[in-house]
Amino acid sequence: MLLSVEGLSKRFGSNAVLKNVRFSVRDSEVLGLIGPNGAGKTTLFECLAGLTHADGGDVKFRDRTVAGARRKEALFYLPDAISPWADQRVSWALGFFGGLYARSKTEVIETAGGLGLEALMGSRIGALSKGELKRALLAIGLLTRHPLLLLDEPFDGLDLRQAREVMALLKTHASRGRTLFVSIHQLIDASRVCDRLVLLSAGKVVGEGTLAELRAKAGLSEGGLEEVFLALT
Amino acid sequence: MRSPRWLLLAGKEFRELLASRAYWLLLLMIGPLVGQGFITAVNLYAEVSGAGGGPAALSQGLSPLDGILAPSFGAYDLAVTLLFPFVAIRLVAAEKESGALKLMLQAPVGVGSSLAAKGVVILAGWLIAWAPGLLTLVLWKSYGGHLHAPEALNLLAGHALRAVLAAGVAAAAAGVCSGPATAAIVTLGFTVGAWALEFIGAGRGGVLQELASFTPTAALRGFEQGQLRLSTVVVLLAAGAGGFVLAAVWLPTGRGWRFRVVGSVLVAAGFAFVAWGGSLVRASWDLSENQRNSFSKADQAALSGIKQPLHITVYLAPEDPRLTDLERSIIGKLRMILPRVDVAYAAQSVSGLFEAQEDHYGEVWYELGGRSVMSRSTTEPIVLETLYQLAGIEPPPASDEPGYPGYPLAARPRSAPLVFYALWPLIVCAAWWANYKR
Numbered sequence: 168m169l170l171s172v173e174g175l176s177k178r179f180g181s182n183a184v185l186k187n188v189r190f191s192v193r194d195s196e197v198l199g200l201i202g203p204n205g206a207g208k209t210t211l212f213e214c215l216a217g218l219t220h221a222d223g224g225d226v227k228f229r230d231r232t233v234a235g236a237r238r239k240e241a242l243f244y245l246p247d248a249i250s251p252w253a254d255q256r257v258s259w260a261l262g263f264f265g266g267l268y269a270r271s272k273t274e275v276i277e278t279a280g281g282l283g284l285e286a287l288m289g290s291r292i293g294a295l296s297k298g299e300l301k302r303a304l305l306a307i308g309l310l311t312r313h314p315l316l317l318l319d320e321p322f323d324g325l326d327l328r329q330a331r332e333v334m335a336l337l338k339t340h341a342s343r344g345r346t347l348f349v350s351i352h353q354l355i356d357a358s359r360v361c362d363r364l365v366l367l368s369a370g371k372v373v374g375e376g377t378l379a380e381l382r383a384k385a386g387l388s389e390g391g392l393e394e395v396f397l398a399l400t
Numbered sequence: 401m402r403s404p405r406w407l408l409l410a411g412k413e414f415r416e417l418l419a420s421r422a423y424w425l426l427l428l429m430i431g432p433l434v435g436q437g438f439i440t441a442v443n444l445y446a447e448v449s450g451a452g453g454g455p456a457a458l459s460q461g462l463s464p465l466d467g468i469l470a471p472s473f474g475a476y477d478l479a480v481t482l483l484f485p486f487v488a489i490r491l492v493a494a495e496k497e498s499g500a501l502k503l504m505l506q507a508p509v510g511v512g513s514s515l516a517a518k519g520v521v522i523l524a525g526w527l528i529a530w531a532p533g534l535l536t537l538v539l540w541k542s543y544g545g546h547l548h549a550p551e552a553l554n555l556l557a558g559h560a561l562r563a564v565l566a567a568g569v570a571a572a573a574a575g576v577c578s579g580p581a582t583a584a585i586v587t588l589g590f591t592v593g594a595w596a597l598e599f600i601g602a603g604r605g606g607v608l609q610e611l612a613s614f615t616p617t618a619a620l621r622g623f624e625q626g627q628l629r630l631s632t633v634v635v636l637l638a639a640g641a642g643g644f645v646l647a648a649v650w651l652p653t654g655r656g657w658r659f660r661v662v663g664s665v666l667v668a669a670g671f672a673f674v675a676w677g678g679s680l681v682r683a684s685w686d687l688s689e690n691q692r693n694s695f696s697k698a699d700q701a702a703l704s705g706i707k708q709p710l711h712i713t714v715y716l717a718p719e720d721p722r723l724t725d726l727e728r729s730i731i732g733k734l735r736m737i738l739p740r741v742d743v744a745y746a747a748q749s750v751s752g753l754f755e756a757q758e759d760h761y762g763e764v765w766y767e768l769g770g771r772s773v774m775s776r777s778t779t780e781p782i783v784l785e786t787l788y789q790l791a792g793i794e795p796p797p798a799s800d801e802p803g804y805p806g807y808p809l810a811a812r813p814r815s816a817p818l819v820f821y822a823l824w825p826l827i828v829c830a831a832w833w834a835n836y837k838r
Binding site: 235253 | 405
C-alpha cells in the first residue's frame, strides 16, 4: 500500500468537515476522489499534504506514519483555483520548478509539450485563460519527483479534447509508476480516467473501490458512476 | 544558503521584486525626494557659509554631516516608513494571496530558506534605492565638499539597520495577517506606536525611556549624530531577524494554533532576551569628525578615573530644551566613559512651566560616593568642573588640541535638479519598461 489514511478528521469551528476518513491508495493507480460540492474533497487533500492541520487521524506512507510537516517528502498536492506568480511568464515558472526538482531543460520542454504549452511559454501566468492556467499548473505538478501526486480538479476548465489529452497523459504517468489521486466533480471524467474511486459525502467516505465494487455496494446490478453516486450519497 | 536551490529562490524573489509596481513607485519617488533634500541642504549650507554675505564666524564649525548628509538621507527615513513596508509586505503576502504559498510550502526548500531569500532580496532592493543617496555624495564631492568617511559610513549603516527593522516588521505582519491590507495597517500601527512611545518615553527615565531610545526614529538619530552604539545595532538586528522568524512560525498553514501561539511566545521571549542583553552593552563609538558625542581626550582620561556609580537627579521637564542639552552634551557622553550612570527624572510636569520653587525645578543633582552637589547648568565645562570637584579629581589643563575647523562651502547644487528631477525618473521608467518587456 502506498498511502493509507486512518480516522482523519477536521473541524472548522462547529462544522465537522472530515469525519473519521479512512481509505488507501495503491501503487501506480489513478484513484479518483468524488463527492458533491462541500463534501470536503479539498480539505482532505490539504490535510493529506500537510497544508491544513488535521484534528486527528493517521497518514501512513509505505506503512510508516508521516507527520504533516514531512508529507511534502512523500507526496505533492496541486491545488485548484490558484494563480501563482501572475506577473511571471510560463517558461520561468516551469524552469523554476524544473530547477527545484533537478529536472533537465529537455524534461521541462517535454512536460510542457505534453500539455500543449509550447505556444504559451512566453505568456504571463496572469494572462492565461482558465484552461491554459490549469495546464501550466499540471506541468508544474508533473515536474515534481514525488511518487504520489494529488490533483484537485485537474480537468476543470479544459475543453473536451484537452481533457481527453490530459487524461491520456495522466494514464501514461501512472503506467510509468507514478500514483495519481485526483478529485473530480465530473463523474463521466472520473469513470474514464480512474482505476478506483473514493466517494466522499458530508466529510465521510461512503464507498471505496472499483466501479464494479461500488456498484455492488450500492446494490445495483447495472448502471454507471452517476447511479452509484446517487445511490451511495 | 549558497546551494543552487537557494539561488533559485533568490532569483525568484528578485523577479517578484521587479514585478512589484510598489517597488518601481518607490524607486521613482525616491530620486526627487532625495534630490529635494539635497538641493535644499546645499543651498542652505552655501548661505550659512557666507554665499549671501553673512557673517564669517557663522561658517566656523559647519559640518557636512549635519548640513548635507543627514538632510539628504532624511528622505530614506520617510521612504522606509511610508513606502518600503509595502514592498516588503507584497513580497511575503502576494504568495499567500495567489496560492503560490501552497506550492512553495511543498517545495524541497524550508520556510526559513524561503524567507531568508526574501529578506536578502528586500534589502538588496533597498540598496538599489540608495543610488540617488549615493549620488548626492558624489555630487557633493564634485562641488568641492568635504566628507568624513567614518561618519558617512555610520549614517549609511544607520539607514541600513532602519531598513532591516522595517523589513522584519513588514515580514512579520505579512506572515501573521490574512491579507496585505491588514498587514499594511499593522505595520503603520507599529510606526505610529513607535512614535507614541518615543514621545511618551522622552525624559521619563527608566525602562520606558530605554525602550524609546530603540524606536526607529530615535535609533536613527544617534547615527545622524555620528554615534555608533552597539546596543542599538544589536536591538535593531534582533528586531529585524525576529520579525522574519515570526513570519516563519505563521506561514506554514499546516501548523496548528498551539504551535503558532507557542512559537510566537518563544520568538517574543527570544527577542526580549537578546534585546535586553543588547541594551546592557555600553560599547559605543563617536565617529563624528568633530567628536560631538564625547568629551575632549584630556577630560575623558580624567573622567575614566571615576569607578563609582554616578547618580544624577534631574528636575527638568521632558519638553524643556535644557533637558535635551543635558542629555546630549553631558549624560550621553558620561555614559560612554563611566562604568555606571543612573539618571532619575524628578520633574512633576511635562512642560515645566508651572513648577513651583519648592519643587527644585531646574536643578540637577550629581551624587558620587555618598557626596552630592547641585548645578543648574547644562554647559559642558561648568558641569565637568562640578564633577571634578565632586570626585576630588584635579581638572586637566586646558586642551591645546586643534578645534574642529568646520567645512564651509558656498557652492550651488549645479546639475542636481537635472539629475534628480529628470534623469533619475527617466532611468527608472526606462528600466521598468525594459524589465516589463523581458
